[in-house]
Amino acid sequence: MAVTILQPPVNADTLAQFRAEGKSRLRGSRWIGRKITAGRGGLAMGGGDGQKQRAMVQIRLPQPLSFAQQVAIFSRLAEANPTPQTELEFTNPFTLVVAVALSAQATDVGVNKATKGLFAVADTPRKMLDLGLEGVTEHIRTIGLYRQKAKNVMALSRILVEDYGGEVPDSRAALTGLPGVGRKTANVVLNTAFHFPAQAVDTHIFRVGNRTRVAPGRDVDEVERAIEDNVPARFQQNAHHWLILHGRYICQARRPRCAVCPIYDLCPYEEKTA
Ligand code: SF4
Numbered sequence: 001m002a003v004t005i006l007q008p009p010v011n012a013d014t015l016a017q018f019r020a021e022g023k024s025r026l027r028g029s030r031w032i033g034r035k036i037t038a039g040r041g042g043l044a045m046g047g048g049d050g051q052k053q054r055a056m057v058q059i060r061l062p063q064p065l066s067f068a069q070q071v072a073i074f075s076r077l078a079e080a081n082p083t084p085q086t087e088l089e090f091t092n093p094f095t096l097v098v099a100v101a102l103s104a105q106a107t108d109v110g111v112n113k114a115t116k117g118l119f120a121v122a123d124t125p126r127k128m129l130d131l132g133l134e135g136v137t138e139h140i141r142t143i144g145l146y147r148q149k150a151k152n153v154m155a156l157s158r159i160l161v162e163d164y165g166g167e168v169p170d171s172r173a174a175l176t177g178l179p180g181v182g183r184k185t186a187n188v189v190l191n192t193a194f195h196f197p198a199q200a201v202d203t204h205i206f207r208v209g210n211r212t213r214v215a216p217g218r219d220v221d222e223v224e225r226a227i228e229d230n231v232p233a234r235f236q237q238n239a240h241h242w243l244i245l246h247g248r249y250i251c252q253a254r255r256p257r258c259a260v261c262p263i264y265d266l267c268p269y270e271e272k273t274a
Helices: 012-020 067-080 093-102 108-121 125-140 146-164 172-176 183-192 203-212 220-230 233-249
Strands: 002-006 025-027 029-032 035-038 043-046 054-059
Touching (some): 093 108, 093 146, 093 183, 108 125, 172 183
Parallel strands (some): 002 054
16 A cells, blocks of 8 residues: 655645546545645545555644744744734624624625624624614625524624623633634634634634644644644734734735745745745
């Protein structure tokens, strides 16, 4: 059995090459856009050409950068953007919870357009309940999955009123108990509203963490742990926003803008574009 070692993020070209070689079936993995994630044991690929070829593809993590390299990279990001902020518009912890919950599979720009009118009339859980499901739905109908999201906003508002006195709890367990609020949303709220150094790993942070090796990981949980373990404490609070903004505007998925990247000389990614 052939054994091939890949390092994340594994891209579509690599997989296309495997398929062209007759290894057409991919098990134990799932696609996220053009990337895949894999179980801890790696990916098993097999089949093809009727010859019962089999190959084991292991996803081996590279070593994270050294302490000194981490300091150098985050100092550079901090210099370029000393006070990184979320691009979602909000006025208090409650509107942040709602905005982040609405942002799943939607752009921040699209969410901001919808919440501008919504938050003008309902910026507390009580006001949201008073607005009602139809009112909420009307405000957010330009956002994907708006019907389910409107129901979640109503349900989480009711829980906040009935169980938390109308306040947003500053605990991950309590937050993830709200409808439509997963670990990623909870971490954004803990980080941005309560200034707790929680790391919410999305597709941008997953990609940047692996390319730069500040936080290598085969899935979002591993990248979250890698940030907590390896990024120096002084940068933890802002790491989430530095990495997400870097991924959104510079280290983009299909073609990273390496020529204008402030950490070009510090980045170990082998497929830099310039
Ligand atoms: S040099 Fe290129 S690959 Fe490395 S972080 Fe910058 S944009 Fe991303």
